[in-house]
Amino acid sequence: MGVSGIMTSNSIDDHSINRKPEIVIVGGSLAGLFAGVALKTHGYNTTLLERTPLSMFHNQGAGLRTTRDLIGFFRRYERTGKPITVPCSKRPYINRKGDVFHQDPIRENMASWAHCYYLMRANYDHTSSPHVPRSDLPEERPTDGKVTYRHSCTVTHIIEEGSKVRVYYKRKRNDRFEGTESILADLVIGADGASSKIRQILEPSIVRTYTGYLAFRGTVPEAEVSEAALAVFREQMCFYHGPSIQYVSYPIVGENGNTEPGHRLFNFVWYANFAEGTAELDKIMTDKHGRKRHVTIPPGMMSQDARTLMKHKADTTLPPQMAELVHKTKAPFVQCITDVISPKNLYMNDKVVLIGDALVGLRPHVSQGTNLAARSATALVDWLDGTISRKKFVTQIMSRARLMQARSMRLGHSSQFEKLPVEQYIADRNAALAKGMDEVCPAWAFEGIDDI
Numbered sequence: 348m349g350v351s352g353i354m355t356s357n358s359i360d361d362h363s364i365n366r367k368p369e370i371v372i373v374g375g376s377l378a379g380l381f382a383g384v385a386l387k388t389h390g391y392n393t394t395l396l397e398r399t400p401l402s403m404f405h406n407q408g409a410g411l412r413t414t415r416d417l418i419g420f421f422r423r424y425e426r427t428g429k430p431i432t433v434p435c436s437k438r439p440y441i442n443r444k445g446d447v448f449h450q451d452p453i454r455e456n457m458a459s460w461a462h463c464y465y466l467m468r469a470n471y472d473h474t475s476s477p478h479v480p481r482s483d484l485p486e487e488r489p490t491d492g493k494v495t496y497r498h499s500c501t502v503t504h505i506i507e508e509g510s511k512v513r514v515y516y517k518r519k520r521n522d523r524f525e526g527t528e529s530i531l532a533d534l535v536i537g538a539d540g541a542s543s544k545i546r547q548i549l550e551p552s553i554v555r556t557y558t559g560y561l562a563f564r565g566t567v568p569e570a571e572v573s574e575a576a577l578a579v580f581r582e583q584m585c586f587y588h589g590p591s592i593q594y595v596s597y598p599i600v601g602e603n604g605n606t607e608p609g610h611r612l613f614n615f616v617w618y619a620n621f622a623e624g625t626a627e628l629d630k631i632m633t634d635k636h637g638r639k640r641h642v643t644i645p646p647g648m649m650s651q652d653a654r655t656l657m658k659h660k661a662d663t664t665l666p667p668q669m670a671e672l673v674h675k676t677k678a679p680f681v682q683c684i685t686d687v688i689s690p691k692n693l694y695m696n697d698k699v700v701l702i703g704d705a706l707v708g709l710r711p712h713v714s715q716g717t718n719l720a721a722r723s724a725t726a727l728v729d730w731l732d733g734t735i736s737r738k739k740f741v742t743q744i745m746s747r748a749r750l751m752q753a754r755s756m757r758l759g760h761s762s763q764f765e766k767l768p769v770e771q772y773i774a775d776r777n778a779a780l781a782k783g784m785d786e787v788c789p790a791w792a793f794e795g796i797d798d799i
């Protein structure tokens with residue numbers, strides 16, 4: 348397949364006339380923006396449809412542990428040149444009293460969801476933010492593809508129309524739906540998250556399932572924590588394992604992208620078990636306006652009752668430094684931990700591709716969701732450009748997605764539902780995180796891939 352082709356038949360591999368495909372991206376969070384930025388750089392025209400009513404998201408996530416996939420993506424495509432991570436040099440484990448009883452040397456780099464998001468918006472549609480002021484916006488290149496970013500657009504359906512796909516979406520203005528619009532695409536990228544509408548249309552029998560535990564999350568500015576907390580959190584990825592509890596904290600990029608020591612944030616992820624159907628889970632998943640939510644309570648939306656429950660649980664189950672972060676975070680949020688994976692990443696004769704959480708919603712224990720999304724975006728343009736084959740694109744992404752899902756399920760299940768000695772958790776984590784992007788996937792991860 349050549350760099351500049353047109354889709355003249357049902358397959359991208361068949362295109363021949365001198366035109367690049369028109370691409371529609373569904374979902375404007377990290378996976379969608381990674382795809383958008385990579386495609387733009389390679390000269391592809393894209394339209395991104397995002398359902399959120401605001402033109403910019405407001406801090407939806409917190410910390411991200413990076414791997415070479417994400418770092419490699421930023422090296423290849425990010426044009427502002429701003430630093431994206433802060434370092435961590437130790438992985439201490441503390442006991443319930445807050446004393447360090449084990450420590451591993453590490454070389455990790457931690458990013459933040461917000462910083463990655465704002466950098467990607469600057470690179471994709473030239474949108475400025477406190478992270479990238481107007482004066483720092485990157486240059487546009489004559490070879491860039493055209494980009495269109497449309498918010499308030501909820502995709503409801505896709506239908507194959509010959510060699511193209513028609514994408515239907517509802518557009519909202521001033522909080523009211525204005526009706527349904529549609530757009531014709533050569534290629535549709537489903538980057539609409541773990542509850543993906545695109546995946547539901549293509550694979551109606553695949554469901555996203557709750558695992559029986561959730562993550563309380565939040566951030567606290569470095570300058571606001573006690574000396575005791577600084578001692579275990581500063582440039583460290585600190586863990587606690589208790590009965591049905593796992594808690595990790597690490598520093599991330601601070602306000603407006605500040606990476607300087609003293610101006611960073613401490614990010615925490617605290618996994619705690621809440622069985623489906625219980626009153627406690629119901630309380631946590633009801634937001635401050637009384638609305639029941641299924642998977643996420645976004646920052647600033649937890650009810651007072653849920654915050655009280657969370658703080659009480661922190662005081663009675665966590666080491667003091669970790670409970671301190673729970674008390675001090677101003678906008679805690681909740682994410683139910685779920686499992687979902689699609690059997691394939693290509694559909695409709697290669698005119699629809701799933702990436703990011705729409706393809707595989709990983710449990711966070713392997714810190715791979717964003718990293719895999721970045722790798723998928725890079726592999727996708729390489730395939731479209733003809734640098735790698737279709738087979739390689741499919742094999743690379745699907746085998747990795749399957750392996751990471753199995754690993755994340757095992758790590759999550761053992762920490763939340765099995766009572767193992769803490770040394771076992773440490774050994775399992777070291778083994779899982781030591782493996783890099785070049786790890787060879789086991790044979791079972793390739794089964795049936797030739798049929799995709």
Ligand SMILES: Cc1cc2nc3c(=O)[nH]c(=O)nc-3n(C[C@H](O)[C@H](O)[C@H](O)COP(=O)(O)OP(=O)(O)OC[C@H]3O[C@@H](n4cnc5c(N)ncnc54)[C@H](O)[C@@H]3O)c2cc1C
Pocket residue numbers: 373374375376377378379396397398399408410411412413500501502503538539540541543544562564616682702703704705711714715716717718719720
């Ligand atoms: C607790 C936790 C910790 C994590 N830590 C890490 C980590 O350390 N490292 C790492 O690599 N990853 C981590 N992840 C994973 C990471 O957050 C995601 O995998 C990554 O951000 C990719 O998300 P996404 O863009 O695919 O999906 P999402 O962020 O869910 O975005 C989907 C987008 O699609 C939009 N959308 C949905 N439906 C429609 C529709 N019908 N029409 C239009 N738009 C639609 C949504 O509004 C949203 O903007 C973590 C996740 C969790 C929960």
